[in-house]
Amino acid sequence: MMNMKQMIFFIALFGVALIGNAQGYKVGDKAIDFQLLNVDGTMVSLADFSEAKGFIVMFTCNACPYSVAYEDRKIELDNKYAQLGYPVIAINPNDSTVQPKDSYSEMIIRAKEKLFPYPYLLDADQTIFKAYGATRTPHVFILNKEGEDLIVRYIGAIDNNHEDATQASEKYVEDAIEALLAGRLPKVDFTKAIGCTIKVKK
Amino acid sequence: MRISFLIFWFFTGMTVLVTPLKENFGQVPTYSFEQFEPLINKKNDTTYVINFWATWCAPCVKELPDFERLNTKFDHKKLKVILVSLDFKRNKESKLLPFVEKNKLRSQIIHLYAPDANAWIDRVNPEWSGSIPATLIYNHNQRIFHEGSYTFDEMVTIIDKLITN
Numbered sequence: 564m565m566n567m568k569q570m571i572f573f574i575a576l577f578g579v580a581l582i583g584n585a586q587g588y589k590v591g592d593k594a595i596d597f598q599l600l601n602v603d604g605t606m607v608s609l610a611d612f613s614e615a616k617g618f619i620v621m622f623t624c625n626a627c628p629y630s631v632a633y634e635d636r637k638i639e640l641d642n643k644y645a646q647l648g649y650p651v652i653a654i655n656p657n658d659s660t661v662q663p664k665d666s667y668s669e670m671i672i673r674a675k676e677k678l679f680p681y682p683y684l685l686d687a688d689q690t691i692f693k694a695y696g697a698t699r700t701p702h703v704f705i706l707n708k709e710g711e712d713l714i715v716r717y718i719g720a721i722d723n724n725h726e727d728a729t730q731a732s733e734k735y736v737e738d739a740i741e742a743l744l745a746g747r748l749p750k751v752d753f754t755k756a757i758g759c760t761i762k763v764k765k
Numbered sequence: 766m767r768i769s770f771l772i773f774w775f776f777t778g779m780t781v782l783v784t785p786l787k788e789n790f791g792q793v794p795t796y797s798f799e800q801f802e803p804l805i806n807k808k809n810d811t812t813y814v815i816n817f818w819a820t821w822c823a824p825c826v827k828e829l830p831d832f833e834r835l836n837t838k839f840d841h842k843k844l845k846v847i848l849v850s851l852d853f854k855r856n857k858e859s860k861l862l863p864f865v866e867k868n869k870l871r872s873q874i875i876h877l878y879a880p881d882a883n884a885w886i887d888r889v890n891p892e893w894s895g896s897i898p899a900t901l902i903y904n905h906n907q908r909i910f911h912e913g914s915y916t917f918d919e920m921v922t923i924i925d926k927l928i929t930n
Contacts, residue, residue, distance in 0.1 A: 628819075628821045628853065632853075662823070698894040698895070698896055698912075699894060699895055699896035719883070720882070720883060723880065723881045723882075723883055723884070724880040724881065725880055725882075726853050726854060726855070726880050727880070730880070732881075733881075733883075754883040755882060755883050755886040755887070755893070755894060755895045756882045756883060756886075756895050757817075757851055757882045757886075757895050757896075757897060758895055758896050758897075759822065759896060759897070760822075760824060760896040760897070760898075760913065761896075
């Protein structure tokens with residue numbers, strides 16, 4: 564049985580964990596699963612991918628030029644790494660009353676135009692981007708399945724040149740996935756990039 | 766070649782000094798981060814408002830008139846507004862310059878071309894996650910950074926405080 568002191572300690576610890584989550588994830592944190600509407604009309608959860616070793620979760624959208632600039636690279640990442648166990652899961656966190664180009668119907672159009680090979684989900688009540696702590700689009704969170712948990716192993720940009728993929732000298736996401744595939748932790752596990760603000764419902 | 770460039774640079778530089786509030790007329794220099802960095806580290810009696818924006822960023826464009834209004838609200842010896850465009854390089858001629866001309870922007874405008882943002886975002890402010898708009902208001906003894914939009918009144922309050930300190 565827990566005595567009073569232990570109980571208070573655990574409540575305090577839980578409180579700290581909650582506050583920590585309000586700030587979003589840091590590398591090493593346990594990520595939550597979700598159930599979000601995909602462009603094909605189905606609901607998608609990470610738990611659906613029982614074979615996956617992890618995920619490249621990407622907060623992205625239609626309207627942001629930075630997200631658009633990375634579209635082909637996102638597709639390439641999924642083509643390369645889904646079969647190796649790390650599929651791309653794209654999530655649009657934006658509210659369509661603020662940015663109409665990011666509405667569910669516009670997402671469907673864009674997914675068809677570009678033939679996205681990965682799920683493109685709508686964070687309709689804007690809880691998942693907040694839980695993860697995404698602040699911009701695009702914003703990548705690489706999750707790694709470790710036991711029963713999904714552990715955040717990388718947070719940041721796809722590479723270090725949004726304008727020209729051929730000029731990128733650092734391919735952060737690829738390097739991180741290659742490390743995880745080799746059973747190592749990514750050397751660079753946190754990067755920053757310019758991006759669009761997430762459009763929050765007013 | 767180099768000398769004529771220097772002379773040109775000197776005179777255009779002079780023009781900016783003498784008439785800082787003249788319209789930009791398409792004269793928007795493109796800087797690397799190293800060229801830009803001194804502008805966020807000046808140690809003189811002026812207070813600087815450095816706004817990171819882009820023509821494609823709707824909330825940025827929405828607050829631009831407020832930055833422009835600061836130029837008329839404050840003596841330009843005491844306050845200098847620098848609008849730092851993060852427009853893509855390929856859009857400088859097609860989008861940025863027409864935008865500057867159409868809106869007759871009077872603040873100093875810099876086009877920052879520094880794609881390796883992870884290398885420099887922390888040098889602007891470690892609190893910055895990288896989304897725009899973002900604004901740094903600073904003088905020689907205080908730096909206030911904000912990610913997101915400002916209201917005009919919020920900026921005036923901060924600037925008043927910095928100028929009187």
